[in-house]
Amino acid sequence: MSEWVYQGENLRVVYGRRTVLRVEQLTINAGDLVGIVGPSGAGKSTLLRVLALLEPPTEGVLYFGGRSEPVRWPPPLDLRRRVTMVFQRPLLLTASVFHNVAYGLRARRADNVRARVEQALEMVGLAHMAHAAAHTLSGGELQRVALARALVLEPEVLLLDEPTANLDPYNVSVIEDALKRLRHHNHTTVVLVTHNVFQARRLADRVMFLLDGECVETADAETFFESPKDPRTRAFVRGDMVY
Numbered sequence: 001m002s003e004w005v006y007q008g009e010n011l012r013v014v015y016g017r018r019t020v021l022r023v024e025q026l027t028i029n030a031g032d033l034v035g036i037v038g039p040s041g042a043g044k045s046t047l048l049r050v051l052a053l054l055e056p057p058t059e060g061v062l063y064f065g066g067r068s069e070p071v072r073w074p075p076p077l078d079l080r081r082r083v084t085m086v087f088q089r090p091l092l093l094t095a096s097v098f099h100n101v102a103y104g105l106r107a108r109r110a111d112n113v114r115a116r117v118e119q120a121l122e123m124v125g126l127a128h129m130a131h132a133a134a135h136t137l138s139g140g141e142l143q144r145v146a147l148a149r150a151l152v153l154e155p156e157v158l159l160l161d162e163p164t165a166n167l168d169p170y171n172v173s174v175i176e177d178a179l180k181r182l183r184h185h186n187h188t189t190v191v192l193v194t195h196n197v198f199q200a201r202r203l204a205d206r207v208m209f210l211l212d213g214e215c216v217e218t219a220d221a222e223t224f225f226e227s228p229k230d231p232r233t234r235a236f237v238r239g240d241m242v243y
Helices: 044-051 097-107 113-123 139-151 169-186 197-203 221-226 231-238
Strands: 004-015 018-029 033-037 059-064 083-086 157-161 189-193 206-211 214-220
Touching (some): 004 044, 018 044, 018 189, 033 197, 044 157, 044 189, 083 139, 097 139, 113 139, 139 157, 169 189, 169 197, 189 197, 206 221, 214 221, 214 231, 221 231
Parallel strands (some): 033 189, 033 206, 083 157, 157 189
Antiparallel strands (some): 004 018, 206 214
16 A cells, blocks of 8 residues: 555635635545646645645645644644645746755755756756856746756655646656656655646646546546546546536
């Protein structure tokens, strides 16, 4: 039996009078890559923020890292440092690529900063741009710097919110290859929010489909794409409008 990293029960997130997320049961196992798919406004990014320990659920309990006690809010720093999130629109410092990637390590007073930064930049194909100013980079390069900034911290869990949205095929392939290498070498748990069903099919071990804030179906990738149980999932996989 796989060791779990997250378990959630009766999770709800409510803004005002509007319920934006409701997940009755959630399990994410160590080392898995879980793809979260669904249309805009389905609650994908909200779920990711809860998993990142950045936002508490309005109701329900979340367990993390095999601990028997549920997460208490605000979570302690040592717990939050086990999770790293890459946002869809990353914010970088007005400094070099190297200094952006090194920032988290230096804040934690880590050892071997230079070697670790160089390795992370190599993984995303930007070793040759270490000394370039971040503000001169293309959108795809900026996203790869943000990924390197996350990878260099060697998190237990990596959360990605649409990391390849609006990127060209080359940058998409570089980011996907980096994720494959990360999982192969580090066995990192990855949760990937994506609108791209083909990307989820290429990368994910398990897929979760959210619609109107509700978790409609979760299954291993083969079952999800070849024989989903819920008619709404079948429609989504076919490319039909389910909004």
